[in-house]
Amino acid sequence: MLRPWQLEIQLDKKSNTALYLQIADAIIYAIKSGKLSSGNTLPGSRQLAGLLEVNRNTVIEALDVLITEGWLVTIDRKGTFVADVLPEIFLDKKTKEPIAVADNEIKPHLVFDDGLPDSRLAPMTDLARAYREIFNRKSRWQIMGYSNEFGAAEFRKAIAQMLNFKRGMNVSQEQVCITRGSQMAMYLASHCLLTKGDCAMIENPGYKPAWKAFENAGATLLPVSIAGDGLNLDEVEEYLRTYSAIKAIYVTPHHQFPTTVTMSLKKRLKLIELSNRYGFTIIEDDYDHEFHFGQRPVLPISSYENAKNFVYIGTLSKIVAPALRIGYLVTSPENIMKVGEHRKIIDVQGDNIMEEAVLHLINEGIIKRHLKKTNLIYKSKRDYFEGLCNQYLKGKITFSKPEGGLAFWIVPNSKIDISFVCEQLSLKGIKIMNPENFSFTDSASGFRLGYASLTEKQMEEGIIALSEYL
Numbered sequence: 001m002l003r004p005w006q007l008e009i010q011l012d013k014k015s016n017t018a019l020y021l022q023i024a025d026a027i028i029y030a031i032k033s034g035k036l037s038s039g040n041t042l043p044g045s046r047q048l049a050g051l052l053e054v055n056r057n058t059v060i061e062a063l064d065v066l067i068t069e070g071w072l073v074t075i076d077r078k079g080t081f082v083a084d085v086l087p088e089i090f091l092d093k094k095t096k097e098p099i100a101v102a103d104n105e106i107k108p109h110l111v112f113d114d115g116l117p118d119s120r121l122a123p124m125t126d127l128a129r130a131y132r133e134i135f136n137r138k139s140r141w142q143i144m145g146y147s148n149e150f151g152a153a154e155f156r157k158a159i160a161q162m163l164n165f166k167r168g169m170n171v172s173q174e175q176v177c178i179t180r181g182s183q184m185a186m187y188l189a190s191h192c193l194l195t196k197g198d199c200a201m202i203e204n205p206g207y208k209p210a211w212k213a214f215e216n217a218g219a220t221l222l223p224v225s226i227a228g229d230g231l232n233l234d235e236v237e238e239y240l241r242t243y244s245a246i247k248a249i250y251v252t253p254h255h256q257f258p259t260t261v262t263m264s265l266k267k268r269l270k271l272i273e274l275s276n277r278y279g280f281t282i283i284e285d286d287y288d289h290e291f292h293f294g295q296r297p298v299l300p301i302s303s304y305e306n307a308k309n310f311v312y313i314g315t316l317s318k319i320v321a322p323a324l325r326i327g328y329l330v331t332s333p334e335n336i337m338k339v340g341e342h343r344k345i346i347d348v349q350g351d352n353i354m355e356e357a358v359l360h361l362i363n364e365g366i367i368k369r370h371l372k373k374t375n376l377i378y379k380s381k382r383d384y385f386e387g388l389c390n391q392y393l394k395g396k397i398t399f400s401k402p403e404g405g406l407a408f409w410i411v412p413n414s415k416i417d418i419s420f421v422c423e424q425l426s427l428k429g430i431k432i433m434n435p436e437n438f439s440f441t442d443s444a445s446g447f448r449l450g451y452a453s454l455t456e457k458q459m460e461e462g463i464i465a466l467s468e469y470l
Contacts, residue, residue, distance in 0.1 A: 027071065039082060121370075
């Protein structure tokens with residue numbers, strides 16, 4: 001078969017951009033510029049690796065990214081082809097004419113979410129393969145009945161090992177409960193720690209779904225403001241002197257939600273000291289620990305040896321895909337038994353088969369490779385997004401480049417009508433989260449803009465539109 005594409009890829013091995021991403025970007029450019037058209041066949045991975053003088057695995061990684069993003073398709077025993085429907089061409093067609101819906105509102109074609117991963121990068125082929133393999137086992141009948149309310153033993157063991165080796169913790173699998181996402185973990189924690197008349201301190205601005213879980217357990221919420229290095233501990237101490245019924249504090253110290261601020265070491269140690277002195281539990285939601293672009297991520301508060309009262313919550317949903325509802329809760333042996341009792345009331349057990357499938361991806365190193373690949377992609381997107389802010393919003397906003405996570409927090413330099421901005425952008429088919437979604441009382445002063453799930457073209461369109469109202 002004739003190869004219609006004249007190969008012209010120049011790789012810079014000294015660049016900070018990984019080689020496989022350079023290859024992927026070059027192929028995307030060839031498609032956009034018309035050098036490659038829908039239906040064109042690409043050279044095989046071996047041939048491409050030879051032409052570029054790189055390892056074949058590097059080429060395979062590049063092709064995997066392009067297939068996931070929809071630029072390429074593979075046909076068994078035939079080869080790899082440029083897709084018939086291309087991502088940005090399809091986007092152009094959609095955005096020319098807003099789609100009318102029943103309530104006369106414009107359906108958004110561009111959504112700045114609160115920091116979701118790009119689902120197109122999810123290792124769904126590997127996950128589906130693992131799922132099928134589990135059903136093909138001779139012992140598959142063993143996982144079809146009821147099992148432990150805390151989750152599959154081997155899966156809990158793998159989570160405990162990951163936390164101990166990667167996050168500096170010292171926990172056993174008996175302290176781990178697998179949940180259907182982190183929201184269930186927060187619900188279980190709140191109902192084990194709080195009753196009617198208790199108080200719980202929360203970050204403000206912060207994560208409202210967690211607040212609802214605490215209120216559902218009967219707790220009164222006490223908002224604590226956020227400074228440039230995390231919680232305002234003066235406010236925490238004032239609450240502790242005023243209220244005797246404070247049982248917990250909810251924090252997102254790694255990348256505070258929504259401001260992306262990292263809590264300083266000094267404040268972490270002080271919070272632990274206050275927790276030990278007053279006996280309240282630190283509920284730590286480490287929702288995006290894996291996405292960190294600096295030298296190394298900050299270790300959880302729960303990893304400190306002197307942290308006696310803690311509940312640590314994490315999720316695999318953002319690692320693989322948001323639709324994959326697997327989270328986990330880690331706490332003391334005493335609390336974990338209470339968690340198990342509540343778990344049996346609302347859900348006898350988790351999804352054993354999915355847990356086995358994800359465990360397979362962990363054991364095979366697929367999750368590790370996926371995170372390595374996506375972190376490079378997200379780091380590149382973060383840097384591009386920063387460039388857009390500097391180009392189109394310079395002088396209009398204040399922001400700090402986040403060292404991790406999948407969102408920016410930008411604060412307008414002048415007072416604006418936030419609801420008006422959100423409404424005007426909505427009329428253009430651009431959805432942006434109203435800061436009221438993060439606010440306890442008065443609306444927060446900034447916007448949380450998730451970038452990971454957007455293309456570069458979408459990012460630019462959104463930032464240009466936002467610049468008109470700032």
